[in-house]
Amino acid sequence: MPSPDGSSPAAAPTPPLPPVTSAPPGRNRRPRLSDVAARAGVSAGLVSLVLRHQPGPSEQTRARVLEAARELGYRADRTASLLARRRSQHLGVVMDVRNTFHAELVAEMDAAATRRGYDLVLSTLTPTRDERTATENLLDFRCEGLILIGPEDRAGWLTSLGQELPVVAVGRRLKSDSLDVVRAADDLGVAQAVAHLAGLGHRDIAFVDGGRGTIASDRRRGYRQAMRGHGLAEQTRIIPGDHTEEAGIRAAPELLNRHATAVVASNDRCAVGLLDRLARLGTEVPASMSVVGYDDSMLARLGHVDLTTVSQDAPGQAEEAITLLAERLDDGRAEPREIVLPPRLVLRSTTAPPAP
Amino acid sequence: MPSPDGSSPAAAPTPPLPPVTSAPPGRNRRPRLSDVAARAGVSAGLVSLVLRHQPGPSEQTRARVLEAARELGYRADRTASLLARRRSQHLGVVMDVRNTFHAELVAEMDAAATRRGYDLVLSTLTPTRDERTATENLLDFRCEGLILIGPEDRAGWLTSLGQELPVVAVGRRLKSDSLDVVRAADDLGVAQAVAHLAGLGHRDIAFVDGGRGTIASDRRRGYRQAMRGHGLAEQTRIIPGDHTEEAGIRAAPELLNRHATAVVASNDRCAVGLLDRLARLGTEVPASMSVVGYDDSMLARLGHVDLTTVSQDAPGQAEEAITLLAERLDDGRAEPREIVLPPRLVLRSTTAPPAP
DNA sequence: AGGTCCGTTTAAAGCGCTTTAATAGGTCGT
DNA sequence: ACGACCTATTAAAGCGCTTTAAACGGACCT
Numbered sequence: 001m002p003s004p005d006g007s008s009p010a011a012a013p014t015p016p017l018p019p020v021t022s023a024p025p026g027r028n029r030r031p032r033l034s035d036v037a038a039r040a041g042v043s044a045g046l047v048s049l050v051l052r053h054q055p056g057p058s059e060q061t062r063a064r065v066l067e068a069a070r071e072l073g074y075r076a077d078r079t080a081s082l083l084a085r086r087r088s089q090h091l092g093v094v095m096d097v098r099n100t101f102h103a104e105l106v107a108e109m110d111a112a113a114t115r116r117g118y119d120l121v122l123s124t125l126t127p128t129r130d131e132r133t134a135t136e137n138l139l140d141f142r143c144e145g146l147i148l149i150g151p152e153d154r155a156g157w158l159t160s161l162g163q164e165l166p167v168v169a170v171g172r173r174l175k176s177d178s179l180d181v182v183r184a185a186d187d188l189g190v191a192q193a194v195a196h197l198a199g200l201g202h203r204d205i206a207f208v209d210g211g212r213g214t215i216a217s218d219r220r221r222g223y224r225q226a227m228r229g230h231g232l233a234e235q236t237r238i239i240p241g242d243h244t245e246e247a248g249i250r251a252a253p254e255l256l257n258r259h260a261t262a263v264v265a266s267n268d269r270c271a272v273g274l275l276d277r278l279a280r281l282g283t284e285v286p287a288s289m290s291v292v293g294y295d296d297s298m299l300a301r302l303g304h305v306d307l308t309t310v311s312q313d314a315p316g317q318a319e320e321a322i323t324l325l326a327e328r329l330d331d332g333r334a335e336p337r338e339i340v341l342p343p344r345l346v347l348r349s350t351t352a353p354p355a356p
Numbered sequence: 357m358p359s360p361d362g363s364s365p366a367a368a369p370t371p372p373l374p375p376v377t378s379a380p381p382g383r384n385r386r387p388r389l390s391d392v393a394a395r396a397g398v399s400a401g402l403v404s405l406v407l408r409h410q411p412g413p414s415e416q417t418r419a420r421v422l423e424a425a426r427e428l429g430y431r432a433d434r435t436a437s438l439l440a441r442r443r444s445q446h447l448g449v450v451m452d453v454r455n456t457f458h459a460e461l462v463a464e465m466d467a468a469a470t471r472r473g474y475d476l477v478l479s480t481l482t483p484t485r486d487e488r489t490a491t492e493n494l495l496d497f498r499c500e501g502l503i504l505i506g507p508e509d510r511a512g513w514l515t516s517l518g519q520e521l522p523v524v525a526v527g528r529r530l531k532s533d534s535l536d537v538v539r540a541a542d543d544l545g546v547a548q549a550v551a552h553l554a555g556l557g558h559r560d561i562a563f564v565d566g567g568r569g570t571i572a573s574d575r576r577r578g579y580r581q582a583m584r585g586h587g588l589a590e591q592t593r594i595i596p597g598d599h600t601e602e603a604g605i606r607a608a609p610e611l612l613n614r615h616a617t618a619v620v621a622s623n624d625r626c627a628v629g630l631l632d633r634l635a636r637l638g639t640e641v642p643a644s645m646s647v648v649g650y651d652d653s654m655l656a657r658l659g660h661v662d663l664t665t666v667s668q669d670a671p672g673q674a675e676e677a678i679t680l681l682a683e684r685l686d687d688g689r690a691e692p693r694e695i696v697l698p699p700r701l702v703l704r705s706t707t708a709p710p711a712p
Numbered sequence: 713a714g715g716t717c718c719g720t721t722t723a724a725a726g727c728g729c730t731t732t733a734a735t736a737g738g739t740c741g742t
Numbered sequence: 743a744c745g746a747c748c749t750a751t752t753a754a755a756g757c758g759c760t761t762t763a764a765a766c767g768g769a770c771c772t
Contacts, residue, residue, distance in 0.1 A: 032728060032729085033728065033729060033730095034728080034729095042751075042752085043751065043752045043753075044728090044729080044730095044752090044753095045729095045730075045731075045732090045751080045752065045753080045754095046750085046751060046752075048729065048730060048731085049730090049731095052730090056749090056750070056751085057750075057751085058749085058750060058751090061750080061751085075492075075495060075496070076496070076728090076729075077439075077496070077498065077727090077728055077729070078496035078497055078498070078729095079435055079438045079439050079444075079497070079498050079727090079728080079729090080439055080727070080728035080729040080730090080757090081728080081729055081730075082435045082729090082757090083433075083435050083436055083439050083727085083728080083729070083730090083757045083758065083759085084728075084729040084730040084731080084756080084757050085729080085730060085731095085757085086730090086731095086757085088435070097453065097459040097462050097463055097478075098456065098459045098460060098463060100454070100456065103453040103454045103459065104454060106453050106480065107453055107454055107480065107482045107483075110480065110482050110484075110485065111482060111483075111484050114484065114485075119493070121477075122453075122478040122479075122480065123478075124462065124463065124466065124478065126463045126466050126467060127463075127467075128466075128467050128470065129466065129470075136431075137475070139431060140431070140432070140433070140434035141434055141435070142433065142434070142435050245658060245660060272658065272660050273660065275660065276660035299658075302601060302628065302632075304601060304628050304629065304631065304632035388758060388759085389758065389759060389760095390758080390759095398721075398722085399721065399722045399723075400722090400723095400758090400759080400760095401721080401722065401723080401724095401759095401760075401761075401762095402720085402721060402722075404759065404760060404761085405760090405761095408760090412719085412720070412721085413720075413721085414719080414720065414721095417720085417721085432758090432759075433757090433758055433759070434759095435757090435758080435759090436727090436757070436758035436759040436760090437758080437759055437760075438727090438759090439727045439728070439729085439757090439758080439759070439760090440726080440727055440758075440759040440760040440761080441727085441759080441760060441761095442727085442760090442761095713772100714771105714772090715770100715771085715772085716769105716770085716771075716772100717768105717769090717770080717771095718767100718768090718769080718770095719766105719767100719768095719769105720765100720766080720767090720768105721764105721765080721766075721767100722763105722764085722765075722766090723762100723763090723764080723765090724761100724762090724763090724764100725760105725761085725762085725763100726759105726760085726761085726762100727757105727758105727759085727760085727761105728757105729756105729757085730755105730756085730757085731754100731755085731756085731757105732753100732754090732755085732756100733752105733753090733754090733755100734751105734752085734753080734754095735750105735751080735752070735753090736749105736750085736751075736752090737748100737749090737750085737751100738747100738748080738749080738750095739746105739747085739748075739749100740745105740746085740747085740748095741744105741745100741746085741747105742743100742744090742745100742746105
């Protein structure tokens with residue numbers, strides 16, 4: 001670790017420098033509150049009140065202070081405010097910056113947080129930065145609450161984190177008595193997809209699985225139940241897979257073997273893989289095969305792909321997550337809540353009635 | 357604006373509470389440096405030294421302090437450190453969280469920054485948060501230097517920002533005597549694409565333009581020069597467009613009208629639009645038309661798309677950006693630098709020799 | 713003994729802001 | 743004229759940490 005500054009504490013006998021405060025204002029010293037105060041001829045406390053639009057100061061001083069601040073180009077040092085204020089008004093978000101769904105959520109959360117007077121601090125996962133590291137980083141920043149997008153760490157750890165400060169887990173089903181959860185009803189989403197296909201007249205509706213994991217199993221369960229609900233239990237076909245394009249590519253021939261006329265993929269990436277392989281195998285979509293994805297990712301929206309899929313309602317999830325934190329922080333709620341949002345089927349061009 | 361805490365400054369005559377410091381440690385009060393010090397039976401200053409691995413403390417106290425810190429679950433308050441330290445070791449990054457290329461850059465920057473002992477603070481653009489707002493947010497956090505990814509604000513503003521603190525603009529050509537620039541040689545990248553196609557035997561190589569903007573004009577210039585260089589000045593065909601899929605979709609028929617056998621698109625999104633429309637028009641890629649994109653985005657890498665494209669070397673740009681800041685901050689460099697990285701052609705499956 | 717020097721340790725002064733109790737000046741009633 | 747009671751303002755005490763000068767206690771010389 002490189003030493004933060006050049007001077008080793010106990011080495012060179014440094015000449016006695018004058019204390020920083022009485023030093024001549026360096027060319028580039030950032031103006032401080034006291035500078036504004038001096039210029040306006042009032043006390044620092046008053047300046048603080050004025051700049052934060054607090055009641056108290058008279059109109060006249062208010063104007064003088066604002067003028068002085070403007071002239072000096074004053075900009076409050078947030079670090080110092082944070083320290084002095086009891087509250088930081090910061091919410092931390094742990095996300096994977098390369099995940100487009102996360103990105104979408106964050107953008108919406110930022111808007112929602114701003115509306116409530118909070119600021120977001122982002123901490124991203126990278127190959128060299130795991131969930132805990134990212135989280136601790138946020139704690140160091142004095143975040144008052146945390147939002148973890150699609151957390152994968154042990155439930156135990158999450159729970160103990162939730163005992164320290166308000167924490168919202170987004171997108172992962174999780175039973176814990178210390179933290180809040182926002183997620184979409186994945187089983188319901190798949191059910192909607194199946195209902196849509198069944199409504200079009202399909203009976204041989206297959207499902208490409210998403211592998212292990214809470215999300216995948218919810219979707220699988222949704223598929224099973226929906227098929228049963230439509231009297232298609234016999235036609236249930238679960239093709240092993242995961243959440244990558246690769247899985248879709250592998251699943252495509254299997255689909256044809258099994259004479260499926262429609263398929264629900266565990267997510268959009270997988271569906272895109274399916275579309276690709278099907279095209280190469282000469283199977284027309286949607287004429288000979290209907291395909292439904294899951295996530296309504298940017299991928300699905302490409303004119304090029306135009307995939308019928310299930311939307312997870314990112315704006316809704318974002319809004320709810322922020323609301324949950326605000327409830328804990330501002331209204332003193334203590335008991336955990338779980339918000340389950342209904343997904344929404346987005347009809348595009350990859351589904352149609354089966355060939356006669 | 358909701359008042360941050362419940363007590364209005366001049367209202368109810370609050371009973372004289374004891375000062376916070378002497379209050380009984382609340383159940384959930386986060387342990388402070390002084391708590392650790394008390395527990396270890398030493399002074400706060402010493403604890404500070406130990407926890408930051410500074411020379412001075414004896415082995416024995418070092419052990420005692422670490423033990424005490426561990427027992428209390430002590431975690432330094434970064435806000436307070438920042439305030440007390442002269443340097444924050446923070447670098448701010450302004451990015452658009454929904455842009456995958458930005459995301460990739462950020463991930464790489466984070467690694468590079470960590471290696472040099474800096475921490476990244478992210479500030480994202482949203483529809484309700486423009487470049488200046490995002491930037492000012494970072495300044496409030498006491499960032500020592502700033503990285504602006506693909507900044508679009510006026511050069512004048514950027515320049516004056518650069519006079520306040522070290523600033524690196526990434527991905528935008530920009531002449532300014534106050535800030536550093538990292539970018540890829542876009543003209544060279546397009547030239548490589550043209551050379552590749554010419555090498556395969558193509559002569560009618562068209563270009564779908566990216567519209568106005570520095571980046572687009574660099575690429576256009578690269579195309580023109582390269583065509584001339586290959587003795588194909590006569591075959592130069594610039595089809596108007598922009599950086600969206602839509603542009604590619606519109607350009608495709610035009611391409612066929614003009615009897616092009618190959619095309620370089622101004623970016624990947626545009627290329628994907630092209631691929632889509634070409635497929636619907638019954639033109640096989642690469643058999644009847646070769647297509648090259650630009651950016652090597654995730655889009656291009658999808659098995660499904662598998663687009664030959666030009667990579668902008670995100671890791672390289674990220675590394676250079678961090679290095680530039682480190683040079684300014686740690687080595688005291690003052691004169692501006694511009695780093696231009698060579699792009700790299702990535703061969704995939706959308707290019708082939710022309711049909712005989 | 714007395715002094716010097718060393719490695720350790722501590723007390724105290726900040727960092728730049730917020731907050732609160734106290735103060736200063738009015739106005740008003742009697 | 744006096745106290746009561748406003749409102750506008752200030753001084754000062756923190757927030758939790760870092761940093762510096764000064765203090766301490768040996769060990770080691772003369």
